[in-house]
Amino acid sequence: xxxxxxxxxxxxxxxxxxxxxxxxxxxxxxxxxxxxxxxxxxxxxxxxxxxxxxxxxxxxxxxxxxxxxxxxxxxxxxxxxxxxxxxxxxxxxxxxxxxxxxxxxxxxxxxxxxxxxxxxxxxxxxxxxxxxxxxxxxxxxxxxxxxxxxxxxxxxxxxxxxxxxxxxxxxxxxxxxxxxxxxxxxxxxxxxxxxxxxxxxxxxxxxxxxxxxxxxxxxxxxxxxxxxxxxxxxxxxxxxxxxxxxxxxxxx
Amino acid sequence: xxxxxxxxxxxxxxxxxxxxxxxxxxxxxxxxxxxxxxxxxxxxxxxxxxxxxxxxxxxxxxxxxxxxxxxxxxxxxxxxxxxxxxxxxxxxxxxxxxxxxxxxxxxxxxxxxxxxxxxxxxxxxxxxxxxxxxxxxxxxxxxxxxxxx
Numbered sequence: 547x548x549x550x551x552x553x554x555x556x557x558x559x560x561x562x563x564x565x566x567x568x569x570x571x572x573x574x575x576x577x578x579x580x581x582x583x584x585x586x587x588x589x590x591x592x593x594x595x596x597x598x599x600x601x602x603x604x605x606x607x608x609x610x611x612x613x614x615x616x617x618x619x620x621x622x623x624x625x626x627x628x629x630x631x632x633x634x635x636x637x638x639x640x641x642x643x644x645x646x647x648x649x650x651x652x653x654x655x656x657x658x659x660x661x662x663x664x665x666x667x668x669x670x671x672x673x674x675x676x677x678x679x680x681x682x683x684x685x686x687x688x689x690x691x692x693x694x695x696x697x698x699x700x701x702x703x704x705x706x707x708x709x710x711x712x713x714x715x716x717x718x719x720x721x722x723x724x725x726x727x728x729x730x731x732x733x734x735x736x737x738x739x740x741x742x743x744x745x746x747x748x749x750x751x752x753x754x755x756x757x758x759x760x761x762x763x764x765x766x767x768x769x770x771x772x773x774x775x776x777x778x779x780x781x782x783x784x785x786x787x788x789x790x791x792x793x794x795x796x797x798x
Numbered sequence: 799x800x801x802x803x804x805x806x807x808x809x810x811x812x813x814x815x816x817x818x819x820x821x822x823x824x825x826x827x828x829x830x831x832x833x834x835x836x837x838x839x840x841x842x843x844x845x846x847x848x849x850x851x852x853x854x855x856x857x858x859x860x861x862x863x864x865x866x867x868x869x870x871x872x873x874x875x876x877x878x879x880x881x882x883x884x885x886x887x888x889x890x891x892x893x894x895x896x897x898x899x900x901x902x903x904x905x906x907x908x909x910x911x912x913x914x915x916x917x918x919x920x921x922x923x924x925x926x927x928x929x930x931x932x933x934x935x936x937x938x939x940x941x942x943x944x945x946x947x
Binding site: 674 | 799807833893920923931933
């Protein structure tokens with residue numbers, strides 16, 4: 547009996563109707579936070595004493611990297627729930643998280659390279675942090691490729707979940723790489739246990755951007771999962787109804 | 799929890815644990831190759847091979863930078879607080895290269911103990927401060943104690 551709520555959560559139809567109401571709120575919250583954080587960080591936060599204006603890429607780079615790592619756990623845990631409870635919806639969350647995570651990983655690698663040229667003097671080095679982050683991108687791309695490599699979707703779901711779970715070992719490696727080994731990449735600026743080594747006037751816009759990225763991630767994940775739900779359930783009556791509701795009357 | 803699901807849960811945990819252990823062993827076996835550069839004390843200990851292309855990282859020793867008048871040649875020393883390595887370089891230094899800041903140098907170690915560099919990268923620390931705050935702290939050299947690398 548205790549697990550009933552959990553199984554109801556796994557119903558694609560229930561998920562589709564429930565999350566529809568959340569989408570506008572998440573869209574508004576991420577729109578407000580991201581535009582406020584960008585304006586604040588790019589326009590009003592002070593320059594850095596050494597880097598000048600080029601440090602401002604932190605306002606994109608750090609939130610994107612945060613979500614690339616957190617999103618991997620969302621993908622892997624969704625895969626595990628799918629494997630254990632045979633929950634179709636969970637696999638769809640995993641597939642959605644793979645695509646969004648790959649994009650975020652690419653953004654953090656790209657912005658890091660753009661920042662690296664004026665700061666370090668090079669776009670790319672093969673140090674432990676940057677290489678493990680590139681492996682994360684390949685893991686995400688691997689899950690996306692695997693999800694489309696099988697004729698039967700159930701087989702693809704299982705294969706993706708196993709790859710995602712095996713890849714979880716990379717996340718603590720990425721996170722701790724700057725502490726365990728000598729790397730060109732600097733250690734973490736935002737610390738959980740001690741005070742952060744960033745001035746408050748630069749930190750608050752960064753915090754706004756991080757929360758904004760979390761809202762944006764939740765919005766994008768729900769939106770993409772809902773589309774995957776409709777793609778897989780389109781034969782059912784409720785999905786037909788939902789599709790009809792989405793299409794403007796003139797196009798029907 | 800249904801026994802079949804419990805069994806699958808255990809399988810998932812075993813899968814993650816075994817793959818983590820495998821990756822852990824691999825990185826442990828390669829621990830010397832995981833470092834991007836040698837610290838200057840590794841040079842002093844004789845751990846760095848001569849004549850091969852290697853990297854050294856450390857704090858640029860204040861007042862050690864000597865530039866030639868007519869060429870791009872520059873000499874400086876990097877330190878980790880325990881030992882120094884002398885570096886010779888003949889190209890353009892990155893903008894953020896400065897005394898008291900960390901740098902990563904790629905080159906070959908000569909028999910006389912100097913490192914002939916073909917690339918110098920500035921290694922930025924994790925501190926972000928506005929100019930006024932940095933001025934009032936008077937902290938220009940923040941890796942002098944060999945921390946920061």
